[in-house]
Amino acid sequence: MRKRTGGGVGRRTFLQSAAATAALVVKPPIVDAQPAAPPRSSAPAPSAAQVASETGPPPARTGAYTVDRPGADFMVDVLKSLGFEYVAANPGSSFRGLHESIINYGGNAKPELLTCCHEESSVAMAHGYAKIDGRPMLVMAHGTVGLQHASMAIYNAWADRVPVYILLGNILDVAYRRSVVEWTHSVQDAVAMVRDYTKWDDTPVSLTHFAASAVRAYKTAMTPAMGPVVIVADAVLQEEPIPEAERHGLRVPKLTLAAPPAADPSAIAEAARLLVAADNPVIVAGRCARTPEGIRHLVELAETLQAPVNDRPFRFRMNFPTRHPLYGGGNLAEADVVLGLEVPDFWNATHAQTPVNRTGMEARATTKAGAKLITISSSDLLTKSNYQDFGAYAEVDLAISGDAEASLPALVEACKRIITGDRARVFHERGARIAEATRRSADDALNQAAWGWDASPITTARLSAELWNEIKREDWSLVSDVTFLSFWPTRLWDFDKHYHYIGGQGAYGIGYGAPAAVGAALANRKHGRLTVNIQCDGDLNYAPGVLWTAAHHRIPLLTIMHNNRAYHQERMYVQDMAARAERGIDRANIGTAISDPNIDYAMLAKAYGVYSAGPIENPKDLAPAIRKAIEVVKRGEPALVDVVTQPR
Amino acid sequence: MTRWLLLALVIASVVMSHAVAGAQATPNAANGRRLFEKDGCFQCHGYAGQGGRDGARLAATAMNAQAFARYVRRPFGAMPAFTAKVLADEDLADIYAYLKSLPAAAAAKDIPALRSIREK
Numbered sequence: 001m002r003k004r005t006g007g008g009v010g011r012r013t014f015l016q017s018a019a020a021t022a023a024l025v026v027k028p029p030i031v032d033a034q035p036a037a038p039p040r041s042s043a044p045a046p047s048a049a050q051v052a053s054e055t056g057p058p059p060a061r062t063g064a065y066t067v068d069r070p071g072a073d074f075m076v077d078v079l080k081s082l083g084f085e086y087v088a089a090n091p092g093s094s095f096r097g098l099h100e101s102i103i104n105y106g107g108n109a110k111p112e113l114l115t116c117c118h119e120e121s122s123v124a125m126a127h128g129y130a131k132i133d134g135r136p137m138l139v140m141a142h143g144t145v146g147l148q149h150a151s152m153a154i155y156n157a158w159a160d161r162v163p164v165y166i167l168l169g170n171i172l173d174v175a176y177r178r179s180v181v182e183w184t185h186s187v188q189d190a191v192a193m194v195r196d197y198t199k200w201d202d203t204p205v206s207l208t209h210f211a212a213s214a215v216r217a218y219k220t221a222m223t224p225a226m227g228p229v230v231i232v233a234d235a236v237l238q239e240e241p242i243p244e245a246e247r248h249g250l251r252v253p254k255l256t257l258a259a260p261p262a263a264d265p266s267a268i269a270e271a272a273r274l275l276v277a278a279d280n281p282v283i284v285a286g287r288c289a290r291t292p293e294g295i296r297h298l299v300e301l302a303e304t305l306q307a308p309v310n311d312r313p314f315r316f317r318m319n320f321p322t323r324h325p326l327y328g329g330g331n332l333a334e335a336d337v338v339l340g341l342e343v344p345d346f347w348n349a350t351h352a353q354t355p356v357n358r359t360g361m362e363a364r365a366t367t368k369a370g371a372k373l374i375t376i377s378s379s380d381l382l383t384k385s386n387y388q389d390f391g392a393y394a395e396v397d398l399a400i401s402g403d404a405e406a407s408l409p410a411l412v413e414a415c416k417r418i419i420t421g422d423r424a425r426v427f428h429e430r431g432a433r434i435a436e437a438t439r440r441s442a443d444d445a446l447n448q449a450a451w452g453w454d455a456s457p458i459t460t461a462r463l464s465a466e467l468w469n470e471i472k473r474e475d476w477s478l479v480s481d482v483t484f485l486s487f488w489p490t491r492l493w494d495f496d497k498h499y500h501y502i503g504g505q506g507a508y509g510i511g512y513g514a515p516a517a518v519g520a521a522l523a524n525r526k527h528g529r530l531t532v533n534i535q536c537d538g539d540l541n542y543a544p545g546v547l548w549t550a551a552h553h554r555i556p557l558l559t560i561m562h563n564n565r566a567y568h569q570e571r572m573y574v575q576d577m578a579a580r581a582e583r584g585i586d587r588a589n590i591g592t593a594i595s596d597p598n599i600d601y602a603m604l605a606k607a608y609g610v611y612s613a614g615p616i617e618n619p620k621d622l623a624p625a626i627r628k629a630i631e632v633v634k635r636g637e638p639a640l641v642d643v644v645t646q647p648r
Numbered sequence: 649m650t651r652w653l654l655l656a657l658v659i660a661s662v663v664m665s666h667a668v669a670g671a672q673a674t675p676n677a678a679n680g681r682r683l684f685e686k687d688g689c690f691q692c693h694g695y696a697g698q699g700g701r702d703g704a705r706l707a708a709t710a711m712n713a714q715a716f717a718r719y720v721r722r723p724f725g726a727m728p729a730f731t732a733k734v735l736a737d738e739d740l741a742d743i744y745a746y747l748k749s750l751p752a753a754a755a756a757k758d759i760p761a762l763r764s765i766r767e768k
Binding site: 354443446447448449450451452453455457459460461462465466468469472473483484486487492494568571572575576578579580582583584585586588623646647648 | 686687688690691692694695696697698699700701702705707724725726728729730731733734735753754755756759761762764765766768
């Protein structure tokens with residue numbers, strides 16, 4: 001029996017009380033409708049029938065409503081055919097039929113229900129899961145209030161080009177709505193509010209329609225450029241029995257995934273010509289590699305050309321091994337050809353901006369005049385107009401539409417075909433120069449990491465170094481972004497597998513980190529990997545209940561808090577504004593600091609049933625605490641170590 | 649015209665730098681530390697002046713006082729200018745003294761956790 005503490009009225013509590021209130025209101029006022037009875041001096045003796053009615057069993061209902069086979073059972077058949085392992089949901093009445101069919105008819109296996117405390121967590125979990133597993137996780141939510149909670153996480157998945165499969169409950173038929181709650185939870189066009197940042201949606205009106213659209217949605221989500229899809233599962237279709245006449249006619253359509261769109265061969269040939277002729281080509285990788293094959297192809301291209309690969313300014317995916325001699329180098333200012341592979345904002349990757357006033361930016365190209373710019377990207381295949389995640393328009397010399405990972409083998413072969421012996425010798429010398437620069441850069445990183453080594457708060461460099469030494473002999477997977485850590489993990493660690501890194505939010509919507517890490521850890525669990533999440537404090541506070549989800553479902557995840565006690569990016573912005581306004585530079589903490597009181601994340605985790613340690617302020621205490629937490633994670637449970645850190 | 653403008657800028661810069669350097673005889677490193685934190689320098693450069701994604705390393709900086717003051721007043725890149733209106737010359741001198749007082753980092757090879765980073 002779950003105990004409730006505190007006197008607040010949550011949404012669920014509200015629903016229960018609202019439903020009860022509504023029931024009272026709509027009941028006919030029986031007492032008032034009866035004529036007033038004359039006063040009696042004494043009550044007459046009850047009749048035999050009255051006695052029987054008050055003391056005997058209640059009469060049998062003539063119209064007991066049972067459902068032999070609800071439509072949701074067939075929906076579960078369809079969902080099972082798509083191979084979903086999990087369905088993440090915060091329970092909601094508009095999909096109660098599906099919920100019941102999943103756990104009873106479907107046996108709560110493939111998909112297995114994951115109890116989530118917030119719809120944003122459900123979607124972000126699916127987001128993180130998909131980047132590790134390569135397949136979408138199913139999410140269920142109310143078509144109204146649930147989707148409103150989920151919407152930011154959907155936008156993140158959209159901008160990150162990640163497949164997430166969302167089923168929305170709704171009650172379209174007014175005759176089927178039980179109460180004011182179901183009226184407020186019903187909507188004409190449920191997907192309208194997220195259509196700008198989803199790839200495809202449908203609102204089926206029959207089970208046959210549901211089957212066709214459910215399979216189509218899966219195929220659409222998984223075709224690059226990938227993205228979230230939404231299907232509305234109407235409550236009447238879920239809850240009413242499958243009509244007898246349809247039972248033998250229903251079928252689940254066959255799923256055939258589309259081959260990813262590869263680039264045009266003539267455009268690939270031109271790109272190869274430019275790259276092979278270049279003296280200083282640089283490859284910039286964004287969301288290039290989705291799979292181990294993607295990494296292998298990019299390594300082959302770089303080695304064929306002896307060209308450096310960098311993934312600045314942000315690191316979106318695990319594209320290239322960080323200790324490869326060609327990683328991280330390359331000077332755009334000296335490049336004569338720059339190849340951008342699935343770079344979300346190629347203009348930004350090739351320009352520098354300096355704020356010149358509060359409303360304007362001074363921009364300059366970071367490439368030299370005459371440098372040839374080439375892009376291969378599937379972004380052009382999936383662009384919408386309202387939300388501006390497409391970034392600045394990039395003026396390039398050769399724009400190739402197509403999935404970069406699918407296009408790389410052809411590009412590698414095209415390059416190999418035209419490389420002469422002379423060019424190969426040039427490439428060899430170039431490769432040696434780049435390797436030497438990469439080696440120097442790695443040495444520099446180590447020496448830079450030493451600054452502030454014994455400081456408290458603990459430097460992000462030391463946190464990253466100590467953590468690496470504890471996990472490097474494990475089959476590890478870092479599932480958090482490195483941007484707010486001054487990129488220390490990618491500067492110090494040996495990343496070489498596709499699950500070693502999965503990038504960040506996509507749309508920089510904060511609140512993604514913790515739930516995405518839990519989802520990614522779930523995808524890693526069947527492989528026995530040690531999943532590591534370096535968790536920003538501000539991010540965790542959006543929906544910390546996901547810690548309970550991790551504990552409840554025994555999801556092994558090592559969380560190391562990057563607890564800088566601030567929404568620090570915003571604090572820097574406010575500081576910037578104050579300096580420009582020439583006032584109050586000592587006040588940027590107002591509205592940005594997460595202190596006074598400091599949040600005890602170890603206590604928070606413990607409350608959710610997660611092993612915890614900290615807050616750790618002495619850097620010497622860090623390694624032993626991490627070691628102990630890893631032991632817990634290896635037993636199949638989540639663990640959290642709270643580390644008080646430097647800002648970046 | 650441009651040449652005169654440049655000359656004026658150089659003179660102004662030199663005068664300003666001398667004003668900073670000569671603002672007080674003995675800059676106060678302890679006060680500099682307090683100001684480094686209060687006025688938000690740590691936000692980009694780290695409490696230990698170690699630097700990071702958003703700001704250069706300042707601990708044991710190789711810049712002299714004049715160059716340091718010149719940069720704070722007229723930075724380039726993403727750093728905003730901190731004018732004398734919000735950061736007095738003597739405060740800047742104290743901050744500089746604090747940064748100069750910070751010890752140099754040990755060599756990475758002398759720190760076991762860094763020395764072992766590349767070990768398998």
